[in-house]
Amino acid sequence: MAMKIDQGTARALNRRLILNLLRERGALSRAEIAAAVGLSGATVTFAVGDLIEEGLLVEGPPSKGATGRRPIPVEINYSGLLAVGLKVMVGSVECVLTDLSTTPLLTRTFSLPDQAPETVADICARAVQALLAEGGSEASRLIGIGIAVPGSVQDGICRESHRFGWRNVPIASMLAERVHVPVWAEDDTNAFALAQQLFRLGLHHKTVGALAIVAGIGCAVIIEGAVHHGFTGSAGKIGHTNHDPSGLTCECGRRGCLQAHFAEPAIVARWQKASGQSPGVTRFDMVAAAQAGDTLAKDILAEAGRGIGRVLAVYCHVIDPEIIVVGGEAVAFGDFLFDPMRQALAEGMLWTPPPIMPDWVDNSWAQGAAALATRQIFDFAAQDGATKLE
Numbered sequence: 589m590a591m592k593i594d595q596g597t598a599r600a601l602n603r604r605l606i607l608n609l610l611r612e613r614g615a616l617s618r619a620e621i622a623a624a625v626g627l628s629g630a631t632v633t634f635a636v637g638d639l640i641e642e643g644l645l646v647e648g649p650p651s652k653g654a655t656g657r658r659p660i661p662v663e664i665n666y667s668g669l670l671a672v673g674l675k676v677m678v679g680s681v682e683c684v685l686t687d688l689s690t691t692p693l694l695t696r697t698f699s700l701p702d703q704a705p706e707t708v709a710d711i712c713a714r715a716v717q718a719l720l721a722e723g724g725s726e727a728s729r730l731i732g733i734g735i736a737v738p739g740s741v742q743d744g745i746c747r748e749s750h751r752f753g754w755r756n757v758p759i760a761s762m763l764a765e766r767v768h769v770p771v772w773a774e775d776d777t778n779a780f781a782l783a784q785q786l787f788r789l790g791l792h793h794k795t796v797g798a799l800a801i802v803a804g805i806g807c808a809v810i811i812e813g814a815v816h817h818g819f820t821g822s823a824g825k826i827g828h829t830n831h832d833p834s835g836l837t838c839e840c841g842r843r844g845c846l847q848a849h850f851a852e853p854a855i856v857a858r859w860q861k862a863s864g865q866s867p868g869v870t871r872f873d874m875v876a877a878a879q880a881g882d883t884l885a886k887d888i889l890a891e892a893g894r895g896i897g898r899v900l901a902v903y904c905h906v907i908d909p910e911i912i913v914v915g916g917e918a919v920a921f922g923d924f925l926f927d928p929m930r931q932a933l934a935e936g937m938l939w940t941p942p943p944i945m946p947d948w949v950d951n952s953w954a955q956g957a958a959a960l961a962t963r964q965i966f967d968f969a970a971q972d973g974a975t976k977l978e
Contacts, residue, residue, distance in 0.1 A: 599635070602625075602627060602631060602632075602635045603635055603638070603639065604966065604967060605625045605627070606621055606625065606632065606635055606636065606639065607639070607644070607664065607965060607966050608966050609621060609624055609625055610645070610662070610663055610664050611664060611786070611787075611791075611966060612791060612792065614663060615648050615661035615662065615663035616661055616662065616663075617651065617659035617660060617661050617662070618632050618633055618636055618659070618660075618662065619659060620659075621636070621662075636662055639662075640662070643665055643668040643669070644664065644665055644668065644669075644965065645662045645663065645664060645665055646662065646663060646664075646665045646668075647660050647661070647662050648660065648661045648662070648663060649661075664688065664689075665688075666687045666688040666689045666691070667687050667688075668687075668688070668729070669687070669688055669729050669730075669731045669965075670685060670686065670687060670688075670693070670723075670725055670729045670730050670731065671685075671686050671687075671688070671690070671730070671731055671732060671733070671734065671958040671959075671961035671962045672684070672685055672686075672715075672716050672719055672720075672730065672732075672733045672734070672958060672961070673686060673690070673733075673734050673735075673736070673779075673953075673954040673955055673956065673957030673958030673959070673960070673961075674712050674715060674716075674733065674734065674735045674736065674954065674957050675735075675736045675776060675779075675953035675954045675956070675957050676700070676708055676712070676735065676736065676737045676738075676752075677700075677738075677953075678700075678703065678751065678752075678803075679699065679700055680697050680698065680699055680700050681697070681698045681700055681708070681711055681712055681715055682695075682697050682951065682953055682954045683695065683696050683697065683698060683712075683715040683716075683718075683719055683954060684696075684719075684951050684954035684955060684957075684958060685719040685720070685723050685725065686955060686958040686962070688731075688962045688965060689787050689962070690783055690786075690787055690955040690956075690958045690959050690962055692951050692954075692955065693723060693725075694719055694722060694723045695950075695951050695954065696715065696718065696719060696722075698711055698714070698715045698718075699711075703751075703752040703753065703754075705754065705757045705759060705762060706762070708759065709759065709762040709763050709765075709766060710766070712735060712763050712766075713763060713766035713767050716733060716767050716769070717767075727769075730769055731770070731961055731962070731964065731965070732769055732770040732771065732772060732960075732961035732964065733763065733767065733769055733770070733771045733772070733961055734771075734772045734773075734774065734779060734956075734957035734958050734959065734960025734961045735759060735760065735763060735771060735772070735773045735774075735957055735960075736773075736774055736775070736776040736779040736780075736953060736954075736956060736957040736960070737749055737752065737754075737759065737773065737774075737775070737776060738751045738752070738775070738776050738803070738804060739751070739752065739754060739775060740775065740820055740821040740822040740825075741773050741774050741775045741778075741821050742817070742820070742821040744758060744759070744760030744761060744771070744772070744773045745757065745758045745759070745760070745773070746758075746759050746773065747820065747821055750838075750839045750840045750841070751803065751804070751839055759773050760772065760773035770961070770964075772960035772961055773960075774957070774960050775806070775808075775821065776800070776953055776956065776957075777798060777800040777806035777807070777808045777824065778798075778808045778815050778817070778824070779953070779956035779957050779959060779960055780798055780800055780808065780915050780952060780953065780956035781796065781798030781808035781809075781810055781815055781913075781956075782815050782956060782959045782960065782963060783952070783955050783956040783958075783959035784796065784798050784810075784913050784915075784947065785810050785813060785814075785815070786959055786962070786963060786966065787959070788913070788947055789911065789913045789945055789947050790810060790911070790913060793810075793909075793910040793911055794810075794811070794812050794813050794910070795810060795811055795812070795907065795908060795909045795910050796810040796909050796910060796911055796912075796913060797809065797810075797824075797900075797903065797904070797907060797909040797911070797912040797913070797942070798810065798824075798912075798913050798915065799896075799900070799912055799913065799914045799915070799916075799944075800914075800915050800916040801850075801851060801852055801896070801914065801915075801916040801917070801918035801919075801925075802851065802852055802916040802917050802918065803847075803851055803852065803853055804827045804839070804847045804851055805826060805827030805846055805847040805850065805851050805896065806824050806825055806826060806827055807824045807826045807900070807903055807912070808823075808824045809823050809824045809907055809909075810909075811907070826846060826899050826900075826903055827845060827846050827847030827851065828840055828842070828845045828846070828847070829845070829846045829899050829902075830842075830844050830845065830846075831844050831845065831846045831848075831849050831850070831895055831899075832844040832849065835848060835849060836848040836849055836854070846895065846896065846899055849892075849895065850891075850892040850895050850896055851918075852871060852916065852917045852918040855871075855874070855888060855889065855892050855918070855921070856869065856870065856871050856874055858888055859874050859877075859884065859885050859888050862884055862888070863877075863882070863884050863885070871917060871918070871920045871921065872920060874889075874921070875920055875921060875922070875924070878921075878924045885924075886924055889921050889924040889925045889928070890924070890925075890927075890928040891928075892925060892928075893924075893925045893926060893927065893928030893929035893930075893931075893932065894928045894929070894931070894932040895932075896929055896932075897928065897929040897930065897931065897932025897933040897936065898932050898933075898936050900912065900929070900932075900933050900936075901932070901933050901935075901936025901937050901941070902936070904933070904937055904941060904942060905937065905938070909942050910942055911942050911943050911945055912942050912943070912944045912945065913945050913946075913947050914926070914944060914945065914946045914947070914948070915946075915947060915948045915952050916948065919946045919948040922946075926944055926946065929944060930944055
């Protein structure tokens with residue numbers, strides 16, 4: 589039986605088609621839009637008119653070189669609305685005020701004295717107010733807030749975070765009660781993946797793996813252009829794949845998880861201990877040592893790359909991604925980590941492996957969180973996932 593679509597749903601679908609086309613291709617004329625999405629010229633003209641009136645689209649100058657009435661291109665008005673992204677970490681909250689493309693306009697970091705949910709919600713609320721005040725931005729231009737945490741998240745509720753000791757914490761509603769703005773919450777790696785799918789390396793790919801190597805290891809799953817969460821919101825948690833049953837204890841309480849051995853802090857700690865370096869050395873110290881020919885540093889990074897690469901091979905056999913985008917602090921290790929990872933991935937696969945493509949800047953986590961809010965412009969169903977103060 590065919591599904592009945594009312595006028596409001598049809599209009600929302602048409603808007604989504606047009607906005608996503610312009611997001612992927614850039615400025616187009618109304619006639620080009622109609623030809624690309626298969627809608628009538630009148631329907632496109634009507635939808636574009638509404639989007640211009642709402643400030644989501646703007647007209648550009650008429651196309652050059654055309655005879656007669658020159659077509660006028662339209663494009664997304666990325667600067668017209670704002671979003672806030674919040675990445676909650678142990679000891680701090682990374683915050684960014686962005687435009688609709690998640691381009692940072694203002695970035696700040698706020699200290700976090702503890703990980704208690706009430707403390708996190710209070711600090712995040714203050715951060716939002718501070719960003720808007722410092723940026724001189726009108727609150728009416730803020731479409732929403734995204735908050736990213738390490739853990740399994742469903743419907744704005746952090747079902748479990750081993751790092752924070754959270755279970756069933758309604759962090760989105762807690763923040764919404766304080767800021768009176770729609771709030772979306774998500775696992776941090778999934779938020780990073782969403783930003784990649786909307787605006788960065790995943791833009792023109794339907795199936796993408798977004799690998800994050802930080803205090804933990806996760807590889808978010810994008811299938812047919814959407815982040816796949818799984819039944820419990822835990823899809824892509826490859827860091828808890830068992831690497832060594834008798835190995836190190838993980839933050840989850842089990843022994844031998846991949847991330848207990850090869851997350852960024854674990855790699856640095858192993859080098860520090862084995863080389864007799866003083867406490868407090870960083871990944872940058874380790875990279876410098878590897879570049880200077882430190883065999884131990886290079887061997888530890890190579891072992892980490894191979895270990896992660898073998899797990900990625902299993903992941904790719906299940907997901908079959910077109911590319912794997914890599915983010916997180918471990919990107920600083922460069923090809924000392926990635927070359928062995930690529931080799932292990934290739935050796936473990938039955939077909940040609942997807943390319944491993946690093947893409948990381950200092951505020952990538954917070955930009956990913958901001959994408960939780962900006963995606964509502966491109967996916968009308970995303971509004972259903974927002975937590976608001978009723």
